[in-house]
Amino acid sequence: MTLTLQDIHLKRDTAIGKLKSEGEWDILVIGGGATGLGAAVDASQRGFKVLLLEKNDFAKGTSSRSTKLVHGGVRYLAQGNIKLVVEALRERSFLLANAPHLTRVQQFIIPAYSLFEKWFYGIGLFLYDLLARRHSIGHPRVLGKKAVIKRLPTLNKQGLKGGVVYADGQFDDARLAMALARTASDLGGTLLNHFNVTGLLKENGKLIGVTAQDELDKAVYHLKAKVVVNATGVFVDSILDLDDPTSTAAVMPSQGVHLVVGKHFFPGDTALMIPKTKDGRVLFALPWNNAVVIGTTDTPMDQIVEEPVARDEEIDFIIAHFNAFNEKKIDRSDLVSVFAGLRPLVKTSNKSNTALASRDHTILVSSSNLVTITGGKWTTYRKMAKDAVNNAAFVAKLPVVKCGTRKLRLHGYAPLVKYGSPFSAYGTDAAWIKKMISDAPGLAERIHPAFDYCKAELVWAVENEMAMTIEDVLARRSRMLFLDARAAIGSAELVAKMMAELLQKDEAWKTDQVMRFCEMAEQYLG
Numbered sequence: 001m002t003l004t005l006q007d008i009h010l011k012r013d014t015a016i017g018k019l020k021s022e023g024e025w026d027i028l029v030i031g032g033g034a035t036g037l038g039a040a041v042d043a044s045q046r047g048f049k050v051l052l053l054e055k056n057d058f059a060k061g062t063s064s065r066s067t068k069l070v071h072g073g074v075r076y077l078a079q080g081n082i083k084l085v086v087e088a089l090r091e092r093s094f095l096l097a098n099a100p101h102l103t104r105v106q107q108f109i110i111p112a113y114s115l116f117e118k119w120f121y122g123i124g125l126f127l128y129d130l131l132a133r134r135h136s137i138g139h140p141r142v143l144g145k146k147a148v149i150k151r152l153p154t155l156n157k158q159g160l161k162g163g164v165v166y167a168d169g170q171f172d173d174a175r176l177a178m179a180l181a182r183t184a185s186d187l188g189g190t191l192l193n194h195f196n197v198t199g200l201l202k203e204n205g206k207l208i209g210v211t212a213q214d215e216l217d218k219a220v221y222h223l224k225a226k227v228v229v230n231a232t233g234v235f236v237d238s239i240l241d242l243d244d245p246t247s248t249a250a251v252m253p254s255q256g257v258h259l260v261v262g263k264h265f266f267p268g269d270t271a272l273m274i275p276k277t278k279d280g281r282v283l284f285a286l287p288w289n290n291a292v293v294i295g296t297t298d299t300p301m302d303q304i305v306e307e308p309v310a311r312d313e314e315i316d317f318i319i320a321h322f323n324a325f326n327e328k329k330i331d332r333s334d335l336v337s338v339f340a341g342l343r344p345l346v347k348t349s350n351k352s353n354t355a356l357a358s359r360d361h362t363i364l365v366s367s368s369n370l371v372t373i374t375g376g377k378w379t380t381y382r383k384m385a386k387d388a389v390n391n392a393a394f395v396a397k398l399p400v401v402k403c404g405t406r407k408l409r410l411h412g413y414a415p416l417v418k419y420g421s422p423f424s425a426y427g428t429d430a431a432w433i434k435k436m437i438s439d440a441p442g443l444a445e446r447i448h449p450a451f452d453y454c455k456a457e458l459v460w461a462v463e464n465e466m467a468m469t470i471e472d473v474l475a476r477r478s479r480m481l482f483l484d485a486r487a488a489i490g491s492a493e494l495v496a497k498m499m500a501e502l503l504q505k506d507e508a509w510k511t512d513q514v515m516r517f518c519e520m521a522e523q524y525l526g
């Protein structure tokens, strides 16, 4: 069957229609971040009847707030977690191959300020590359001082002895989440954002479904499923509590902050990796979408919130480390966006240093048959999804079907598209957006003068990517909030006006949307 645009778009009304007509789902996934979306793709690919419910928007949680690295994790190698590194390096190559329009190979340099450092990092990265084996994406090289400065012109040159250049992957996290949602939908899955799971339905102590509320019209649904997968990231414990109020916590959240500054502070295409911060972590400065993303931190948190806020000391920590390595100094007034995310780390007894906690994932199956998956990394989302669906299928006694996602090309797959070029994030869908512009040239107008994002993309987001609020558009369909919070705030009125027309909303909706968005976005001003 050839798919037409009519068949493949992600529409909320169509999904709600399916929700009402379907008697029982094979697998119901709670959470539309990397883990849940990966599970929806995997399960749909195996031919299961899948429903995914996301409380806010796809990737609203941790999955839009990452460092944007598809990596094995050089740091985990230093910690001796060889298994995780090998697995992530394999997954890195699968993701680069299956989503070429949303990923790219990125060169990184670790600068060395002594000969010992130069060879120490050289050997470490040689080992990193060796672990990738046939999945290597480029061998590391030890560079002299001149070659390092050529690639990192603003690097602090005092005492510089050279460095090591190595390759890892980079991606657009929220756009990859959208590609996963579209892929799951293409494969027959049903996905809904702004749909909150508020209760679990049980019969004789076993789960038979969930109660969920449509956050947009407040309608409540009782939905039946053979098995429920809890993929709610840092929120897994709230679902575990619904299942069993005496359950012990599975997650210890740790906050990571990123600062975004203009490209002129750190020109060039190569990223900087600072190998050792004061708290024993690594810190990156990465070119991303014409800006530079610098981070991150690792702060154990007691509170789990939907919109985490960077602490002053985290911002100061990143600024101090970046300035120690860069000649062009930054201060708070240079920050165009500041974003924070919570890592859903698997709980261990060591609460005080989350930097040392494992980034591996874990699966728990409770006595009611709730399958909970947490931990892990964006890079390993496919393997996590495979493990979650294997467990879910076993619990629900579904037919045994092998996972088929290793070579599954994600929605929009376009190997010749250059990552970061205009419309590249849409892959093959770019042709539809260009057609919209040729039919109505006014749609080529930009939403904000500093960004390429145009009106046609907004229309596309509403009609085909389930964007329901102005935050969905400004934070995750476009990445404006993460790249320049002031520009995003400045675009709110226009986006609200266009969305109100497309979604047939009134003035009160527009006012409420702009007010809510601006209040939230102010936190990104740092």
Ligand SMILES: Cc1cc2nc3c(=O)[nH]c(=O)nc-3n(C[C@H](O)[C@H](O)[C@H](O)COP(=O)(O)OP(=O)(O)OC[C@H]3O[C@@H](n4cnc5c(N)ncnc54)[C@H](O)[C@@H]3O)c2cc1C
Residues within 6 Å of the ligand: 030, 031, 032, 033, 034, 035, 036, 053, 054, 055, 056, 057, 058, 059, 060, 061, 062, 063, 064, 065, 066, 067, 068, 069, 070, 071, 195, 196, 197, 198, 231, 232, 233, 234, 235, 254, 255, 256, 257, 296, 340, 341, 342, 343, 344, 374, 375, 376, 377, 378, 379, 380
């Ligand atoms: C600062 C930072 C940097 C990182 N950098 C990288 C990196 O460079 N590379 C990498 O590979 N990994 C990175 N990671 C890790 C990676 O981002 C996470 O492992 C991953 O995004 C977690 O995805 P998730 O789906 O488990 O959680 P989430 O993305 O948080 O998704 C869970 C979803 O569940 C929803 N939800 C919660 N409760 C309910 C409910 N009751 N009903 C319905 N939905 C609900 C939430 O709204 C949320 O959208 C980073 C993490 C952080 C914090």
